[in-house]
Amino acid sequence: MSDAPRRELAEKIAGEVALSDDPGGTLRKWRTDFDVTQTELANELDVSSSVISDYESGRRESPGIALIRRVVFALLDIDQRRGGNRIRQYARVLSAGFESDVVRDLQEYSASIPIERVYDAIDAEELVSGDFDTVTGHTIINSIAAIRRLSSDDFFRLYGQSTSRALVFTNITRGESPLVALRVVNPTPNAVILHGLDREELWDHAPDLARVDGFSLALTNMDVDKLSDNLRSLCR
Template sequence: MAERATREALAEKIAGEITLSSDPGATLRKWRTDFDVSQTRLAQELDVSSSVISDYESGRRESPGIGVVRRLVTGLLSIDERRGGERIRQYGRVLSAGFESDVVYDLREYATARPIAEVFRRVDATQITSGNHDRISGHTVIDSIRAITRLSSEEFIRLYGQSTNRALVFTGVTRGESPLVALRVVNPTPNAVILHGIEPADLWDHAADLARIDGYSLAVTTMSIDSMLDELGTIE
């Protein structure tokens, strides 16, 4: 997807979500924080006081009209472009792969294969088991519940992007049972799996056994989603 088309598609998506939301302020806040833009920075971009942004997000002002929504969205995208456009590219990769951005947070291919151990270190992950491979060429960050409940088996395979030589990162995990069982019906399996939001002590008892059977490296991390996406985004 060309850069301009990506921006237009993303702008339309954000504007549509805010306009149609039952809580437009909360939806605006979600997208602003996704882009790592403070209320003050967005207010500066739009040449308004930060209280205006705060009032919209808290519901103290009536729901913004389409003109205001368009300005808010344009402001977010313009800020990101001046920072290098990484968030726009990130969502572009997800949209190009045919996924909704609330299911897949990021889908990336690396220029060269990287050691799995390096990727684990970047996201402060604790390795549970080692697999049959020691390198990966990309990653996909997934909302585990939405992926499992909304994706078909064919769509699930598309999470691999160009290759299974990658890490699948499942967020919103409580024990790890659901995503690891779901992987059992997908063939082949990825080289590495990272379960986000869980400590080693809380991991499902059979998680390590399934990882060893299917031959992938397994790790867990409690790093915040935003920090994790930022760290993964630095891998080239």
């Protein structure tokens, strides 16, 4: 694995923590994103778990640069010993030309996976059945950031290596903006999953657009971190 993604990710995490109004909360966010317990991190740093808990809860003064650096390297070292999944995920997003606050994850599968299996993994409710019943990858996208910052060409790059994939949009209000944006991209994905919406909140015309363009449309309210982890598990 190249050192560049690890170095850039380290700089990103350290910068977010150092500039955060709630550095302890930001440390906690990154620790949980790496799926590292307070005990595991404490052992890596050779401190007690209560020290980590105190920093994350704000009971201790904000961590200085030296401690932030140690925590960041500890998280990355733990990830590398586990196989480097989080670092590789970040590298994939970078290589596709996206910022990680726009695209949370971009994965290719080693074989086609039934869409139904994807939906089962993330407790998704299918509203419209599409023309295809399998996918070969997924992309998790921050809808608001994507609409504000991506061109139509950028939207096409969300497909990664294949359009035979599921696009998962987070930060949704009604689902109108991403579905309209997809209309200018040809071809369309095999599945679109809108996160954080109930059926009654969905834009009225969303199912009609899905039927016209031939993609499966589904909704899920699973916690986005768990959703991301469950989708990654499909790659193993």
